[in-house]
Amino acid sequence: VARSDQTQTAVLGALSIRPMTGYALREQILSTLGHFWSESFGQIYPALAQLERQDLVERKVSGSGSSNFAVTPAGLARLRELLAEPPQVAKPRNGVLLRLFFGRQLGPERCRELVRERREAAVRSLAELGRARAEVEADPSLGEQADYILLTVSAGEHSARSAIAWADEALATLDQLAADHRPADGTRGGTR
Amino acid sequence: VARSDQTQTAVLGALSIRPMTGYALREQILSTLGHFWSESFGQIYPALAQLERQDLVERKVSGSGSSNFAVTPAGLARLRELLAEPPQVAKPRNGVLLRLFFGRQLGPERCRELVRERREAAVRSLAELGRARAEVEADPSLGEQADYILLTVSAGEHSARSAIAWADEALATLDQLAADHRPADGTRGGTR
DNA sequence: CACTGCATGTAATTTGTTACATGATTCA
DNA sequence: TGAATCATGTAACAAATTACATGCAGTG
Numbered sequence: 001v002a003r004s005d006q007t008q009t010a011v012l013g014a015l016s017i018r019p020m021t022g023y024a025l026r027e028q029i030l031s032t033l034g035h036f037w038s039e040s041f042g043q044i045y046p047a048l049a050q051l052e053r054q055d056l057v058e059r060k061v062s063g064s065g066s067s068n069f070a071v072t073p074a075g076l077a078r079l080r081e082l083l084a085e086p087p088q089v090a091k092p093r094n095g096v097l098l099r100l101f102f103g104r105q106l107g108p109e110r111c112r113e114l115v116r117e118r119r120e121a122a123v124r125s126l127a128e129l130g131r132a133r134a135e136v137e138a139d140p141s142l143g144e145q146a147d148y149i150l151l152t153v154s155a156g157e158h159s160a161r162s163a164i165a166w167a168d169e170a171l172a173t174l175d176q177l178a179a180d181h182r183p184a185d186g187t188r189g190g191t192r
Numbered sequence: 193v194a195r196s197d198q199t200q201t202a203v204l205g206a207l208s209i210r211p212m213t214g215y216a217l218r219e220q221i222l223s224t225l226g227h228f229w230s231e232s233f234g235q236i237y238p239a240l241a242q243l244e245r246q247d248l249v250e251r252k253v254s255g256s257g258s259s260n261f262a263v264t265p266a267g268l269a270r271l272r273e274l275l276a277e278p279p280q281v282a283k284p285r286n287g288v289l290l291r292l293f294f295g296r297q298l299g300p301e302r303c304r305e306l307v308r309e310r311r312e313a314a315v316r317s318l319a320e321l322g323r324a325r326a327e328v329e330a331d332p333s334l335g336e337q338a339d340y341i342l343l344t345v346s347a348g349e350h351s352a353r354s355a356i357a358w359a360d361e362a363l364a365t366l367d368q369l370a371a372d373h374r375p376a377d378g379t380r381g382g383t384r
Numbered sequence: 385c386a387c388t389g390c391a392t393g394t395a396a397t398t399t400g401t402t403a404c405a406t407g408a409t410t411c412a
Numbered sequence: 413t414g415a416a417t418c419a420t421g422t423a424a425c426a427a428a429t430t431a432c433a434t435g436c437a438g439t440g
Binding site (some may be wrong): 006014090102103104106148152163170173189 | 231303347350357
């Protein structure tokens with residue numbers, strides 16, 4: 001039964017916090033979980049259908065078309081089982097670092113752009129995380145769960161801050177490299 | 193021609209640093225590039241074959257079976273083209289944070305384990321990066337490329353250090369949560 | 385001569401993404 | 413009534429992993 005365990009975990013987990021529609025599930029995964037997890041649209045409904053067949057989630061059709069999905073007791077047990085399994089590490093694929101690694105072929109200016117963009121992304125991410133933190137802290141319905149969620153928010157914040165610090169360092173290094181590359185660029189030397 | 197651009201980039205890039213066999217390429221990607229990039233074994237040879245058909249790499253068969261792959265001038269041009277394309281961001285999939293997010297279902301003790309393992313992984317990673325840094329700094333054949341490679345090493349170091357800092361913080365929080373969870377665990381209170 | 389490591393490849397399967405198709409509800 | 417958003421799903425395609433199959437070279 002080791003098929004799409006990871007997707008099942010995410011879906012069951014999200015529904016364990018509160019029942020919702022598949023659409024809301026997707027929004028949730030895009031916003032809150034999105035900082036460290038992603039599911040593509042085309043996976044959520046098949047996963048829900050599969051979970052329903054296994055009686056791990058229940059669907060309550062409300063009025064027209066739309067349905068509300070909730071975890072069953074068996075689903076909760078399954079979730080605990082899945083969470084207890086060792087997390088399989090995602091193979092890293094960092095396009096920015098790949099490009100920087102071969103930066104000599106790309107030139108210092110382009111590299112600076114990449115790093116600057118990375119920095120801006122981290123700043124945006126930090127702002128989003130701040131908003132997420134505030135939301136979680138303000139939601140009394142989460143109860144004890146809030147502490148755990150804030151742990152993951154904090155992980156994102158640490159990571160974003162470290163990305164910013166690295167970017168600043170890298171930009172300084174790249175400035176140096178660019179300067180070495182064209183030592184006689186202006187009419188005069190000096191720092192101005 | 194937007195097929196497996198990413199893999200092509202990694203393969204061409206690695207070969208641009210120095211020509212090598214497919215096997216060595218794999219080792220390279222596992223060790224040096226491995227900190228932020230991964231290619232599965234089954235992708236490298238097909239990618240090489242494809243690149244050869246496009247005259248982007250050249251194969252020099254040496255003695256028995258094994259061949260040495262080198263980038264052609266056209267390949268170098270292609271590499272520059274690929275590097276100039278905007279990096280496509282990898283969808284994040286952090287199994288540890290996913291589990292922590294639903295930590296209430298898992299319990300504080302299990303969460304502590306996860307975080308401790310994460311911390312240890314980061315410590316190991318930091319050590320590996322230190323070794324990689326020393327290797328790069330000691331290799332005079334890399335020339336200007338070394339500066340760019342060190343930039344990526346530095347990114348890894350920043351990220352590992354931030355992971356350690358986060359883990360320490362998280363462990364403290366989890367201790368607190370565990371204590372709250374069973375307020376009357378021993379025969380007496382106090383810190384022992 | 386058996387074992388380990390180097391080396392090259394293929395096939396089957398699983399996963400994941402993207403685009404498409406459809407329809408209800410809400411609001412201007 | 414038209415547009416935007418909510419909502420559910422499918423099919424085709426692209427990518428990635430894994431396991432398998434093969435053989436040479438050096439070494440104890």
